[in-house]
Amino acid sequence: MNREYEIQRxxxxxxxxxxxxxxxxxxxxxxxxDVLRDRLLSIRKAAALNRSVLTRxxxxxxxxxxxx
Amino acid sequence: MGVAxxxxxxxxxxxxxxxxxxxxxxxxxxxxYLEPSATVDVDVFVSFRLQxxxxxxxxxxxxxxxxxxxxxxxxxxxxxxxxPVQFLPISGSLSGEALADAVTVNVENIPARVFTAEHLAxxxxxxxxxxxxxxxxxxxxxxxxxxRRFEAVLARHGLTGKWQAFKKAFSGQ
Numbered sequence: 001m002n003r004e005y006e007i008q009r010x011x012x013x014x015x016x017x018x019x020x021x022x023x024x025x026x027x028x029x030x031x032x033x034d035v036l037r038d039r040l041l042s043i044r045k046a047a048a049l050n051r052s053v054l055t056r057x058x059x060x061x062x063x064x065x066x067x068x
Numbered sequence: 069m070g071v072a073x074x075x076x077x078x079x080x081x082x083x084x085x086x087x088x089x090x091x092x093x094x095x096x097x098x099x100x101y102l103e104p105s106a107t108v109d110v111d112v113f114v115s116f117r118l119q120x121x122x123x124x125x126x127x128x129x130x131x132x133x134x135x136x137x138x139x140x141x142x143x144x145x146x147x148x149x150x151x152p153v154q155f156l157p158i159s160g161s162l163s164g165e166a167l168a169d170a171v172t173v174n175v176e177n178i179p180a181r182v183f184t185a186e187h188l189a190x191x192x193x194x195x196x197x198x199x200x201x202x203x204x205x206x207x208x209x210x211x212x213x214x215x216r217r218f219e220a221v222l223a224r225h226g227l228t229g230k231w232q233a234f235k236k237a238f239s240g241q
Binding site: 015017018019021022026027029030031032033034036037039040041 | 070071072095096099100101102103104105106107108151173175176180206209210
């Protein structure tokens with residue numbers, strides 16, 4: 001299948017989903033905000049935790065002749 | 069507890085005379101027109117009735133009132149029904165007009181006042197952070213802006229040039 005066609009089809013399906021969500025009753029959309037906020041906070045918390053235990057390897061400094 | 073409860077508190081504040089008028093802006097305001105998108109706080113724009121002889125607005129009365137209701141003040145936010153809420157006193161002509169023109173939407177018998185889509189989009193253009201630009205694009209793509217009304221708002225608040233630049237950058241126009 002044509003790759004360009006595939007991407008267009010995916011983008012279109014995303015547009016359709018967004019339109020569907022936008023058309024939901026406002027009470028449902030506000031309830032979704034509550035759930036989205038909880039998820040966002042969980043993700044941020046997990047990301048912060050991951051950052052603190054991340055092992056970083058620093059490459060050795062390059063030795064150059066500069067300044068000799 | 070949720071956003072709907074936060075809106076009930078705004079209504080109570082207005083009926084108790086703590087604020088003169090409120091309107092919801094930001095991502096929560098945009099949700100009235102677009103698909104919901106994740107946000108961590110609620111932005112509410114408020115006006116106050118100044119007492120005779122008073123020239124400065126103080127948020128102290130508002131904070132004291134909310135504390136009595138059991139809300140918690142955390143820096144510039146007030147925690148209401150689990151949501152951090154930022155009260156933004158009207159500053160500038162665009163937010164003043166947006167508050168005056170705000171519309172009331174019924175959320176299952178709870179009246180919620182929210183900025184019009186055109187004012188939310190104009191404020192996003194004026195603020196201009198990456199997330200504001202993304203929201204403005206959402207408004208455009210969703211086709212919820214009444215173009216003549218939107219462009220009139222932009223013209224009244226000196227944002228036409230910024231709008232032209234935005235269109236050039238994002239839609240190749």
